[in-house]
Amino acid sequence: ETGVTQTPRHLVMGMTNKKSLKCEQHLGHNAMYWYKQSAKKPLELMFVYSLEERVENNSVPSRFSPECPNSSHLFLHLHTLQPEDSALYLCASSQEFGAVMYNSPLHFGNGTRLTVT
Amino acid sequence: AQKVTQAQTEISVVEKEDVTLDCVYETRDTTYYLFWYKQPPSGELVFLIRRNSFDEQNEISGRYSWNFQKSTSSFNFTITASQVVDSAVYFCALQGTGRRALTFGSGTRLQVQP
Numbered sequence: 001e002t003g004v005t006q007t008p009r010h011l012v013m014g015m016t017n018k019k020s021l022k023c024e025q026h027l028g029h030n031a032m033y034w035y036k037q038s039a040k041k042p043l044e045l046m047f048v049y050s051l052e053e054r055v056e057n058n059s060v061p062s063r064f065s066p067e068c069p070n071s072s073h074l075f076l077h078l079h080t081l082q083p084e085d086s087a088l089y090l091c092a093s094s095q096e097f098g099a100v101m102y103n104s105p106l107h108f109g110n111g112t113r114l115t116v117t
Numbered sequence: 118a119q120k121v122t123q124a125q126t127e128i129s130v131v132e133k134e135d136v137t138l139d140c141v142y143e144t145r146d147t148t149y150y151l152f153w154y155k156q157p158p159s160g161e162l163v164f165l166i167r168r169n170s171f172d173e174q175n176e177i178s179g180r181y182s183w184n185f186q187k188s189t190s191s192f193n194f195t196i197t198a199s200q201v202v203d204s205a206v207y208f209c210a211l212q213g214t215g216r217r218a219l220t221f222g223s224g225t226r227l228q229v230q231p
Contacts, residue, residue: 004161009160031217033217042121042220042221042222042223042224043208043210043219043221045217045218045219048217048218055217056217056218058218088160090160090161090162092162103217105152105164105167106162106164106219107164108154108161108162108163108164109161110159110160110161111160111161113160
């Protein structure tokens, strides 16, 4: 398998549920990202992990909890979400070379379409 | 502050027509990257091009071409002889110096009719 794989593709959850989104990259990259794509807003960066360390948290509510156990895997744990959290959640990876300007372009997965009822 | 504007929300063309997608950006960074991504119905964003702000040469890749005009802060994308498979949402994005985050435009939905 190549590229960036996200599971599940679709998820419906109630506001009291706990669920997790999974992302796996097969590109040998050392940085992984979560982006949120809502219906009427531009893509927003949520979190960035570089070498398994969280390096950016873009003011995301605590009901979203990322986890990066190794450079190939990234999770987004969800709990007590709100209906406005319904969106397409996209994972991406890149290769970092020290200075951000030398990073490779982002490679995205297919996304998880999340619906909160 | 950084901003990317894609004024065209939706464009519909007939196959074999040429089509240009507009992108205008704002940034105070002196060096930056500009990107175009394609998002087909399957959902993933497919990387098309990255352009460094120092490099104003236009680029052509098959039926795709990009026109970077620093003087007007524009990075337009032209598809020549469009095909049905080009139907997708196209995003322009900006990455400032030292920033990991890409600032995306709101996207342009392109429909190519047979």
